[in-house]
Amino acid sequence: MFIEQVINGLTLGSIYALFALGYTMVYGILRMINFAHSEIFMVGAYIGFWVLSSLPVFLPGFLPAYFLAVFILAMLGAGLLAVVVERIAYKPLRHASRLAPLISAIGVSIFLQNLIMLTAGASSRPYPEKLPLEQFNFFGAQVSSLQIFIFGLAVLLMFILTLFISRTRLGKAMRATAENHIVAQLMGINVNTVISLTFIIGGGLGGIAGVLNGLYYGSVKYNMGFLPGIKAFTAAVLGGIGNLKGAMAGGFILGIVEAFAAGYISSENKDIFAFVILILVLLFKPAGLFGEEVPEKI
Amino acid sequence: MKWLTALLLLIIAPLIGYHYGNFYALHVAGLVGIYCILCVGLNITVGYAGLLDLGFMAFCAIGAYTAALLSIKGLSFWITLPVCLLLGGLIRYLIGAPVLRLRGDYLAIVTLAFGEIFRLVANNFDWLTNGPKGLPRVGEKISEIRLFSLSFTNDLQFYYLILFFLLCTLLISYRLEHSRTGRALVAIREDELAAKLSGINVPRVKSLAFVLSGMFGALAGAIYVHWIGFISPEMFTFWESVLLVAMLVIGGMGNIAGALLGVLLLVGVPELLRPVLGTRFVEYRMLIFGLIMIVVIIFRPEGLLPSKRRAAELHAKDD
Numbered sequence: 001m002f003i004e005q006v007i008n009g010l011t012l013g014s015i016y017a018l019f020a021l022g023y024t025m026v027y028g029i030l031r032m033i034n035f036a037h038s039e040i041f042m043v044g045a046y047i048g049f050w051v052l053s054s055l056p057v058f059l060p061g062f063l064p065a066y067f068l069a070v071f072i073l074a075m076l077g078a079g080l081l082a083v084v085v086e087r088i089a090y091k092p093l094r095h096a097s098r099l100a101p102l103i104s105a106i107g108v109s110i111f112l113q114n115l116i117m118l119t120a121g122a123s124s125r126p127y128p129e130k131l132p133l134e135q136f137n138f139f140g141a142q143v144s145s146l147q148i149f150i151f152g153l154a155v156l157l158m159f160i161l162t163l164f165i166s167r168t169r170l171g172k173a174m175r176a177t178a179e180n181h182i183v184a185q186l187m188g189i190n191v192n193t194v195i196s197l198t199f200i201i202g203g204g205l206g207g208i209a210g211v212l213n214g215l216y217y218g219s220v221k222y223n224m225g226f227l228p229g230i231k232a233f234t235a236a237v238l239g240g241i242g243n244l245k246g247a248m249a250g251g252f253i254l255g256i257v258e259a260f261a262a263g264y265i266s267s268e269n270k271d272i273f274a275f276v277i278l279i280l281v282l283l284f285k286p287a288g289l290f291g292e293e294v295p296e297k298i
Numbered sequence: 299m300k301w302l303t304a305l306l307l308l309i310i311a312p313l314i315g316y317h318y319g320n321f322y323a324l325h326v327a328g329l330v331g332i333y334c335i336l337c338v339g340l341n342i343t344v345g346y347a348g349l350l351d352l353g354f355m356a357f358c359a360i361g362a363y364t365a366a367l368l369s370i371k372g373l374s375f376w377i378t379l380p381v382c383l384l385l386g387g388l389i390r391y392l393i394g395a396p397v398l399r400l401r402g403d404y405l406a407i408v409t410l411a412f413g414e415i416f417r418l419v420a421n422n423f424d425w426l427t428n429g430p431k432g433l434p435r436v437g438e439k440i441s442e443i444r445l446f447s448l449s450f451t452n453d454l455q456f457y458y459l460i461l462f463f464l465l466c467t468l469l470i471s472y473r474l475e476h477s478r479t480g481r482a483l484v485a486i487r488e489d490e491l492a493a494k495l496s497g498i499n500v501p502r503v504k505s506l507a508f509v510l511s512g513m514f515g516a517l518a519g520a521i522y523v524h525w526i527g528f529i530s531p532e533m534f535t536f537w538e539s540v541l542l543v544a545m546l547v548i549g550g551m552g553n554i555a556g557a558l559l560g561v562l563l564l565v566g567v568p569e570l571l572r573p574v575l576g577t578r579f580v581e582y583r584m585l586i587f588g589l590i591m592i593v594v595i596i597f598r599p600e601g602l603l604p605s606k607r608r609a610a611e612l613h614a615k616d617d
Contacts, residue, residue: 033406033407089596093595096612098401098403099348099350100599102350102403103547106540107544107590110540110544110584111585111588111592113584114581114582114584114585115585230410230411233407269422271414271418272415275412275414276415278411279411279415282404282407282408283396283397283400283408
């Protein structure tokens with residue numbers, strides 16, 4: 001039971017961590033809660049669903065290449081959508097009050113959810129199972145190949161992202177922009193490009209998280225983004241919003257807490273625990289576990 | 299004079315509608331009235347104080363569930379109503395005490411979380427709320443509202459009851475807006491630090507606004523459950539709370555007339571168009587609201603019917 005819940009928690013946590021990175025990256029650069037990120041996740045899951053159900057596997061040996069294509073398409077689609085949303089709904093509000101972009105993001109969220117509901121239907125659809133499923137025995141607990149795949153892919157993507165942010169020029173530009181827009185601009189950084197890049201990467205990771213979520217739970221629905229979105233946001237705040245490593249850690253912590261709450265206390269009320277954690281973190285440790293306390297500027 | 303004419307029209311028009319058998323319009327009018335109470339109540343938090351509340355429907359749910367549970371036990375509406383208001387206000391106060399310290403966007407997320415917790419509790423705690431099946435349970439009945447020998451049963455009677463409570467709501471809200479407390483709220487919205495330095499007791503005033511608006515939510519819920527005679531957790535989702543915020547944003551935050559216009563546009567017009575344009579239109583409704591919300595917040599953040607002060611504030615040059 002114990003090891004099984006740890007494995008479930010790590011799988012869930014991988015999805016939350018990838019999802020939370022989008023919230024935290026956007027917050028780091030623009031200081032806004034990208035409420036529509038949960039819909040980017042949902043659209044990513046739908047892109048995966050459409051590709052998987054329309055594109056056949058040509059040859060049995062091509063399965064890895066096939067899945068690579070699925071993930072790249074979902075990543076590109078979700079990333080581009082995130083940039084388009086930023087350009088239309090957030091950019092004009094960059095100097096408005098803090099609540100204006102949040103309200104605009106909620107408008108985007110309503111729009112995208114209803115768009116998908118009207119075009120793809122209001123009921124949930126089964127996700128195509130094309131990944132061969134095998135069960136392994138791990139210290140007496142069952143691990144499926146899907147769980148290993150989700151965890152492995154998430155860790156790989158997070159590793160690549162960390163390298164990108166810390167080693168490349170663009171990563172450096174992103175860190176500089178997060179620090180201070182005006183100074184970054186004076187150093188010759190095109191802030192708008194960096195913001196677009198942030199939305200592409202964050203949205204793309206969110207889209208992949210959506211596909212993984214679809215594979216793991218086996219279905220997609222137009223409102224599937226809302227609850228995981230709140231949980232991923234909780235993970236981002238838990239790790240200190242704006243902090244990449246914090247979001248990753250927060251995602252895994254939240255996944256494990258949820259798995260244990262569902263396994264040992266009550267699976268029916270597991271979502272209530274997620275909301276309670278969110279409230280407690282925001283009230284008592286709004287800077288998160290790994291964030292710095294920044295005094296409000298006057 | 300203008301107001302008196304409007305009031306007379308509101309009193310007489312439904313009688314004519316009822317006489318000619320236009321029951322649907324009467325039902326819509328009642329619904330618009332309920333949403334007006336909710337929106338004018340939410341306006342105190344979102345409009346005057348500038349605190350974004352994304353879980354307001356939770357307090358409508360508290361009012362509705364309390365009224366339903368007590369009236370199933372046989373208590374009169376005139377006893378349950380004060381209980382609903384007090385309970386709604388008390389819970390709102392207890393939540394507000396720690397939460398109102400948070401800054402804008404975090405406050406919005408915390409209210410969202412509380413709203414969802416209330417919905418999940420209503421959904422999961424079957425022994426109290428009968429879970430997703432809603433109240434009343436089979437064999438139970440929500441008692442009628444009685445006033446002397448009159449009992450409220452049809453839409454026309456409820457229309458007048460809702461109108462009465464709406465007028466009370468409007469009066470209280472109007473008096474608040476033009477009171478010392480109302481000005482203090484606006485001062486906090488514009489600059490919390492400056493308000494504090496001018497001697498305003500910021501936590502107390504914020505808490506007062508938060509509690510008062512929650513009580514209006516509970517009021518609307520209590521009347522609604524007696525009118526419709528049924529309640530389930532589905533009626534109080536996050537998206538319902540967001541819809542209320544959308545009405546305020548589109549109509550004009552911080553202005554009573556704006557709040558009323560928002561309700562007319564987002565509830566009144568679509569409901570009246572429903573029989574004309576068919577259910578297909580209703581499906582597109584939310585899509586259109588989402589778009590309007592984005593367009594309004596970008597191009598006219600003060601809403602369609604703004605308060606002068608709010609408009610001036612939003613169009614001020616960067617400080």
